[in-house]
Amino acid sequence: MxxxxxxxxxxxxxxxxxxxxxxxxxxxxxxxxxxxxxxxxxxxxxxxxxxxxxxxxxxxxxxxxxxxxxxxxxxxxxxxxxxxxxxxxxxxxxxxxxxxxxxxxxxxxxxxxxxxxxxxxxxxxxxLVKDEEEIRAIRQAVGLVDEAFPWIVDRIRAGRSEREIALELEFALRDRGAERMAFEIILASGARSALPHGRPSGKVVEKGDLVLLDCGVVCDGYCSDFTRTVLVGAVPEPWQEEIYQVVLAAQEAGIRMIRTGVLAADVDARVREVIAHHGYGEYFGHSTGHGLGVQVHELPRLGRFSEETLQAGMVVTVEPGIYLPDRGGVRIEDVVVIREDGAEILTLAPKDRLIRV
Ligand SMILES: [Mn+2]
Known part of the structure; x- marks a missing residue:
């Protein structure tokens, strides 16, 4: 100190x-x-x-x-x-x-x-730049949510309300040792998943819904931030599968660009380019990501107007999304540490395919 x-x-x-x-x-x-x-x-x-x-x-x-x-x-x-x-x-x-x-x-x-x-x-x-002790705390906070993720996925089913599932998740995270929640859990299903920051409501999850889940915890004073989107039911509608794949491709393209010396705004531009290329540009309104530390949102921002250059030791989220009004949305968010030659991804929860619950 x-x-x-x-x-x-x-x-x-x-x-x-x-x-x-x-x-x-x-x-x-x-x-x-x-x-x-x-x-x-x-x-x-x-x-x-x-x-x-x-x-x-x-x-x-x-x-x-x-x-x-x-x-x-x-x-x-x-x-x-x-x-x-x-x-x-x-x-x-x-x-x-x-x-x-x-x-x-x-x-x-x-x-x-x-x-x-x-x-x-x-x-x-x-x-802005974290030391290894801070990165250890963030890794722990990220790991705690990773661990709870399969557990909560098993509890997302048709017939249960968003609020019920969110409450259970919060209990599981606190029970696993979270000091506190980094922010109120975001959990939105069906058409509500098109609200990027939808609050868990009394809405009951139905078959065919996308469920967007965004949460983070604090361990030793440091935050994590995590988003996955899952599908209730076995067979996605083509549009659901498509926006999932586009968001994933955009997120991975952003992560691939990250290394010391890259402009934060360029990472955002790359992610936006992939989404726009598939025709969904107007449905991705927020920034690509943000720094993470003692606060859940801190410098550097990965956005159009960011002025920072990425440096080794910074920790950021990469979290593009596509939100189709009245239909549904997808966001995928990982936490990464910027290293000299690339991004070290701390989030280990699977994302390569749309998980069916
Ligand atoms: Mn975030």
Missing amino acids: LERVRRLRQLIDESGVEAFLVTGIDNVRYLSGFTGSAGVLLIGPDEALLLTDARYTVQAGAEAPGFEVVTVEKTWLELLAELLQNRVYQLLGFEAAHVTHQQFLRMRELLSMVELRPLKDLVERLR
Whole structure:
């Protein structure tokens, strides 16, 4: 963790401020190891403070070695104002994305001894490239869903509701050791599978339905993200088989392109090209993928407007889909680690053919 603080200090230095306030709770955890729900960091050239309240002081001391834990009595902002009285900082950076407007107004009022400067994505940029320990945690989170997948496939049948199946899946994932769900399970059947983010409803799964299942869990603070689409019944309609094969071909073409030095936007363009070539371009509206780490969506994005160049150690999803309104949709999503010479696919669940349940 202290290595991360050291790297952050370089970015702080480059951005021209003297000290930096970290208020995004995922960034607090990433930098300090503190897993509580309330805490902020003040990072200066020679100090690293963790401000948290009495619920967490003991835990913070244990989880965040190298940080001086200061207990908040009233509000962290008032405590920060007191602490800054005794310091020489003139320019304080803060996380533009993780301060509300109300907090900002209050900061301006209470922290009048410093000039405040909003900074963008400082810690998020550090988080772009994962170390092997982080990749291990992501691999574990991916593996947990892989393991539960055949189990839940056996429980998807005509006559059961989406909600019932999703609930059972969540129980199975938590039971297998997931710290928590990375996001609410997406499970949509039949025509509803054309909703890329369909919430499990009371709809009963019927024979002939495509069932789109998207879920992820958190292990040791790191997320996984997974999508497969299965068919209820033995024989797919030709359109179901066709969109499955096109999505699979697009997904594999995207993965084949991934390696250090490739533009994220080019991977997206390649995937989109395969889908458009088969005439389904207008039915793939979202991005090809996204970075994955302490948050389920983080940098880099694999999309049309991405600016990042892929680098070894980044972890991304590759998840194209085709969604035909009122008929159904298919998405296939794997998690991959970017290596020097290619993509290492972490997701092991089968995808080569449309699974029939
Ligand atoms: Mn995803």
